[in-house]
């Protein structure tokens with residue numbers, strides 16, 4: 001029989017950790033106790049170079065004074081205001097600033113608290129948009145294999161990462177998937193966007209023919225797929241998706257939770273690739289990861305479809321207690337100011353060629369079967385150990401941590417996405433240490 005016990009301070013048992021090998025972690029915990037700029041400090045006093053901007057979110061680096069102070073000030077002045085039927089200035093101010101840097105044509109912001117919630121929100125808006133325009137049969141949602149759109153039911157339904165889906169039942173009905181764009185046979189070791197694979201967007205025509213365009217509400221893709229291990233859009237692919245969705249009256253949603261706020265060297269991937277979707281989902285870098293916040297950004301066309309009927313009626317029955325929370329809004333404003341003042345998006349673009357060459361210098365290193373990169377993001381794919389997928393990359397992660405660098409792994413892929421303040425010597429350290437780690441792996 002289980003003991004009736006209370007947790008004691010520093011007992012690791014009570015906290016069921018997310019996306020973590022809990023039993024492994026609790027036997028050999030990896031604890032961060034402080035962070036500054038490019039580095040974390042571990043509980044045993046070591047400095048660890050942040051090769052992943054936390055979880056692809058701390059784009060301005062850690063504990064930036066402007067952001068810290070803005071949060072402190074806002075918490076002391078207006079801690080919370082009801083999100084429904086009431087407002088406060090910071091939420092409006094932040095929305096305007098987001099629109100300032102968003103692609104031309106994006107005009108409205110709906111706040112959430114995470115990337116997952118942004119995805120649910122965008123999917124719901126898409127379906128309700130068509131209904132508001134008298135096309136209520138458009139309810140189908142199209143995602144893509146290997147896509148990651150967070151962990152809620154809508155997101156895992158349109159998502160395509162098998163482990164995130166298969167144990168959770170039947171999910172949403174009326175969902176279909178485009179094929180993923182990973183063609184290692186033709187594109188391995190490509191620097192930047194691969195040449196081959198634009199034709200995979202034509203699969204959307206097949207899906208449209210199968211279900212009928214009049215039943216499809218939206219297509220959602222990551223313009224550059226991050227969590228599955230950094231898969232870039234083949235040249236011409238996003239343009240084709242845009243043309244086909246437009247032709248059939250289907251909304252195109254870019255999930256920019258990772259690509260938003262400078263990761264590719266532009267504010268958003270939509271600008272980097274020159275393709276304008278109807279909606280963009282964001283989170284992470286919006287507040288530098290410091291306070292949970294997300295935002296769905298829409299065109300006027302999407303927003304305006306709801307602005308009909310008597311003015312005393314709520315137009316969209318959707319929202320969260322913490323939508324546009326004052327402290328999160330203050331963090332968002334200070335974050336966008338930091339990006340602008342320090343020119344961090346431009347900096348990411350300037351540093352990208354050095355990053356690319358450093359990453360690709362790992363070609364030929366033991367176990368490496370592919371390297372992919374864009375902006376300040378990169379992936380190194382390893383040959384899996386036969387019969388033990390993920391084990392080799394996880395060993396690399398543990399060894400890298402011991403040697404003072406933080407990387408991320410997904411399957412047998414190592415993904416890196418450092419803060420945009422990274423300097424060349426940090427890149428040298430990150431890649432040099434990773435090479436040592438790979439050379440020493442079984």
Ligand SMILES: Cc1ncc(COP(=O)(O)O)c(C=O)c1O
Nearest residue numbers: 114115116148149150255257258
């Ligand atoms: C493209 C994309 N969408 C959604 C999410 C989910 O975000 P969150 O973990 O904030 O819910 C992520 C997280 O990595 C993501 O990369």
